[in-house]
Amino acid sequence: MARSPNGLVAARWVWARGTNGRLGYGSIRDGVPLKSPPGPSVDIDRAVIAWAILVFALLFLGLAPLYILHIDLAKLNASTAGVAPIVLIGILFTAYTPTIAALLVAWRWPGAGGVRKLLRQVTRWRVHIGWYLVALLGPIPLLLLADLIFVMFGGAAPKQWLAMPSGTAEGGMSALLFTIGAVIAGAIGEELGWRGLGQSRLQVGTGALGAAVIIGLLWSTWHLWPVAVPGGLSLFAWTDFPETYLRLTSTAVLYAWLYNGTRGSLLVVLVAHGAFNLDNSIVLATNPRTLTRQPLNLAEMVGSRRES
Numbered sequence: 001m002a003r004s005p006n007g008l009v010a011a012r013w014v015w016a017r018g019t020n021g022r023l024g025y026g027s028i029r030d031g032v033p034l035k036s037p038p039g040p041s042v043d044i045d046r047a048v049i050a051w052a053i054l055v056f057a058l059l060f061l062g063l064a065p066l067y068i069l070h071i072d073l074a075k076l077n078a079s080t081a082g083v084a085p086i087v088l089i090g091i092l093f094t095a096y097t098p099t100i101a102a103l104l105v106a107w108r109w110p111g112a113g114g115v116r117k118l119l120r121q122v123t124r125w126r127v128h129i130g131w132y133l134v135a136l137l138g139p140i141p142l143l144l145l146a147d148l149i150f151v152m153f154g155g156a157a158p159k160q161w162l163a164m165p166s167g168t169a170e171g172g173m174s175a176l177l178f179t180i181g182a183v184i185a186g187a188i189g190e191e192l193g194w195r196g197l198g199q200s201r202l203q204v205g206t207g208a209l210g211a212a213v214i215i216g217l218l219w220s221t222w223h224l225w226p227v228a229v230p231g232g233l234s235l236f237a238w239t240d241f242p243e244t245y246l247r248l249t250s251t252a253v254l255y256a257w258l259y260n261g262t263r264g265s266l267l268v269v270l271v272a273h274g275a276f277n278l279d280n281s282i283v284l285a286t287n288p289r290t291l292t293r294q295p296l297n298l299a300e301m302v303g304s305r306r307e308s
Contacts, residue, residue: 047105047112048202052218054101055193059222062094063229072231094225095185098193106197121196121266131262135272187274194219194252195259195269203256212256216249223248251276 065087066073076087106118144161151157194215203211224244226232255269262268 045205047109048198050109051101051105051193051197054104055097055218055222058097058101059094059225060228062090062092062097063225065090066229070230073226073229074231074234076231092185096189098190098198098222099188099196100193102193102197112197112201118192118196121200121264122192122270123267124263124265125267127262127265127268131258131265131268132271135258135268136275138272139276184274186277187270190219191266191270191273195255196266199252199256199259200264203260208256208260209253212253213249215256216252217245219252220245220248 065071065084069084069087071084071087102118103115106112106115147158147161198215198218199208199211202214206214224236224241226235255272258272259266259269
């Protein structure tokens with residue numbers, strides 16, 4: 001990792017063979033650059049494994065009301081949600097499971113570093129302003145490019161390419177509240193887990209690129225939770241699965257680049273994740289059906305049906 005004259009960390013892909021014989025680019029562990037990834041540590045490996053298991057255990061805990069109450073996700077509507085508010089509470093809980101699991105592992109697992117060290121990554125804000133601009137504005141051209149490619153291959157162009165979310169727009173106040181909730185939950189509810197603990201510790205043994213791919217696969221699987229609940233599979237087209245894995249694994253690599261390029265600033269990644277969810281509402285999707293641009297969210301679905 002090198003610093004350019006203007007103070008911006010040069011987050012170049014530095015390939016080097018570590019002591020474990022693996023290839024990977026320059027990695028950050030707890031905000032400290034590693035010149036060469038050391039050999040795998042039993043404590044670190046077990047901490048990451050424990051965290052991953054706990055993420056999915058908590059996920060299914062939040063989904064338990066759907067099983068207990070025998071609720072068909074495909075038939076869920078405002079009335080059923082009103083009868084069983086515990087369902088919405090459970091779904092909201094699942095949105096925070098990566099961070100909750102990370103905090104629990106950091107707190108209780110020997111050698112995991114502690115909660116204070118995990119949270120300290122969020123306070124690393126002194127990075128070049130260019131990183132914040134990339135985090136805030138970067139998703140917009142990428143989303144526009146995705147829409148353009150869709151149109152070039154025969155898809156219908158949107159009536160409007162850009163739109164600021166508001167309570168008077170299509171979807172009403174529920175759409176605006178969902179956007180705000182997605183920005184908060186997507187950033188705070190996930191990133192302390194995916195990047196703060198998972199990426200930062202896993203890349204010590206696998207290299208940052210390998211760690212990013214693994215985290216991306218876990219992230220994608222976690223986002224596809226509806227297939228595991230009654231009626232959820234019917235909400236998907238077969239193309240949603242490769243699209244989700246490709247999109248989130250690629251995003252995990254980009255976020256790993258931001259994380260390592262800023263010397264472990266989880267704040268920049270939080271901004272990037274929140275900005276993506278916000279920008280995803282600003283750049284209107286050309287194909288509302290695809291989960292690549294419109295991730296399934298129970299609260300959004302119920303809210304939209306209340307408006308209709």
